[in-house]
Each structure stands twice: as structure tokens, then as C-alpha cells.
Amino acid sequence: xxxxxxxxxxxxxxxxxxxxxxxxxxxxxxxxxxxxxxxxxxxxxxxxxxxxxxxxxxxxxxxxxxxxxxxxxxxxxxxxxxxxxxxxxxxxxxxxxxxxxxxxxxxxxxxxxxx
Amino acid sequence: xxxxxxxxxxxxxxxxxxxxxxxxxxxxxxxxxxxxxxxxxxxxxxxxxxxxxxxxxxxxxxxxxxxxxxxxxxxxxxxxxxxxxxxxxxxxxxxxxxxxxxxxxxxxxxxxx
Numbered sequence: 761x762x763x764x765x766x767x768x769x770x771x772x773x774x775x776x777x778x779x780x781x782x783x784x785x786x787x788x789x790x791x792x793x794x795x796x797x798x799x800x801x802x803x804x805x806x807x808x809x810x811x812x813x814x815x816x817x818x819x820x821x822x823x824x825x826x827x828x829x830x831x832x833x834x835x836x837x838x839x840x841x842x843x844x845x846x847x848x849x850x851x852x853x854x855x856x857x858x859x860x861x862x863x864x865x866x867x868x869x870x871x872x873x874x875x
Numbered sequence: 876x877x878x879x880x881x882x883x884x885x886x887x888x889x890x891x892x893x894x895x896x897x898x899x900x901x902x903x904x905x906x907x908x909x910x911x912x913x914x915x916x917x918x919x920x921x922x923x924x925x926x927x928x929x930x931x932x933x934x935x936x937x938x939x940x941x942x943x944x945x946x947x948x949x950x951x952x953x954x955x956x957x958x959x960x961x962x963x964x965x966x967x968x969x970x971x972x973x974x975x976x977x978x979x980x981x982x983x984x985x986x987x988x
Contacts, residue, residue, distance in 0.1 A: 793974070800980075800981075802879075802881075802965075802981050803976070803978050804978075805975035805976065808975065816974065818975060848916075854974070863909060863924045864921070864974075865921060866911070866920070867918050868918045869916075869917070871916070
């Protein structure tokens with residue numbers, strides 16, 4: 761069974777640029793969630809995708825957007841990067857859609873540095 | 876006030892001791908409770924997952940949930956240096972859109988040989 765994978769591992773961008781992060785969900789999982797984790801803090805929910813549609817969003821501005829593809833993989837796009845966007849971006853997959861069960865399985869993350 | 880509070884530590888214990896971790900929360904809608912372990916610069920790894928109140932044991936790990944007190948705990952028996960990591964509690968409401976996990980800030984644990 762293949763776990764959640766993310767790419768790239770880390771990258772450096774300049775303020776104002778755009779970035780795309782990628783995630784492949786664990787085999788058999790149809791729901792993908794994205795989280796932002798600042799240094800020394802717990803992850804913060806950005807949004808979740810189920811059946812290729814956004815299924816809930818946290819307190820993040822519209823310049824954070826995403827996609828889910830038919831194979832359940834997902835992308836996180838961030839436009840107009842700001843210094844505060846520097847963080848570890850985590851993708852998590854789960855085997856259920858809109859039911860209340862909560863277990864989510866995380867990938868290794870992408871470390872984004874904005875200079 | 877944050878929805879989920881967790882002492883940041885660090886919590887330092889000698890090898891073989893019991894590690895006791897806990898979180899408090901304010902939202903009574905939380906129904907699912909999880910503990911994750913996160914090594915430095917890695918993604919969180921799911922350790923334990925419980926629904927509603929009660930205890931759950933898995934090897935050296937025991938998770939407890941007391942919904943009446945809005946308090947959850949994780950105990951690690953016979954701690955090893957490899958248990959040194961940050962431990963995150965996370966919670967989820969039953970139903971609803973998004974199934975977002977709400978995390979505590981994490982407790983850093985150091986197990987000294």
C-alpha cells in the first residue's frame with residue numbers, strides 16, 4: 761500500500777510569485793485535505809477536496825486554491841506569495857467523503873520558504 | 876482562546892518512564908479524537924484514533940477521552956529515545972462539510988537514555 765506522497769520536498773520562492781504543490785493520496789482514499797503548519801505550531805486546515813470539488817475551507821484567503829483530479833491526486837496553488845506563507849504544507853488523505861470519521865493520513869510535507 | 880489547548884513542553888523523561896500528554900478543548904461538537912507523532916521536519920503520523928469518550932489501548936500507547944471534562948490524554952509506557960518527537964492532538968466534528976481536523980499546538984517530548 762502506497763502512502764501519501766508530496767512534491768516537491770522543499771522550494772524557495774520570492775514574494776509575489778505563484779507556487780503549485782502536488783499530492784498523491786494513499787491508495788483507496790478519495791478525500792484530500794491541505795494544511796499549513798508554521799514553525800512551532802499545529803497544522804491549520806486550508807481546504808478539503810472530495811469528488812473533485814472543494815468540500816470545506818478554513819480561514820485562508822482566495823489566493824489559496826486547489827484542484828482534485830479523477831485519480832484523487834490534488835494540487836494546492838498559492839498566488840501572490842507573502843512572507844507569512846513560509847511554512848510546511850501538508851497533504852492528508854482519508855478513505856471517506858463527507859461522513860464524520862476523522863482519521864487522516866499525512867504526507868511528508870512541502871517546506872515553502874518565501875523571501 | 877484557541878479551540879484546542881496543548882502544553883508546548885518540552886517534556887523531558889528518562890528512558891522507561893511513562894509519558895503523559897493531554898489536551899483540553901472548548902467545542903463540545905468534537906466527536907473524534909486523534910493523536911499524531913511528528914518528527915522534526917516530517918509529516919504527522921497517526922498514532923491513535925478514538926470516537927467519543929472512553930479508553931483505547933494499542934501496544935505501549937493508551938488514549939483516553941473524557942468528553943464531560945473536554946479533556947483527552949495519551950500515555951506512552953516504557954518510553955524509548957525513539958519516542959522523542961512532537962505529539963499533536965487533533966479533533967473532528969461529526970458530520971458537516973470539510974471534516975477538518977483542529978489541532979493543538981503540539982507537545983515536544985524528549986526521552987533521555
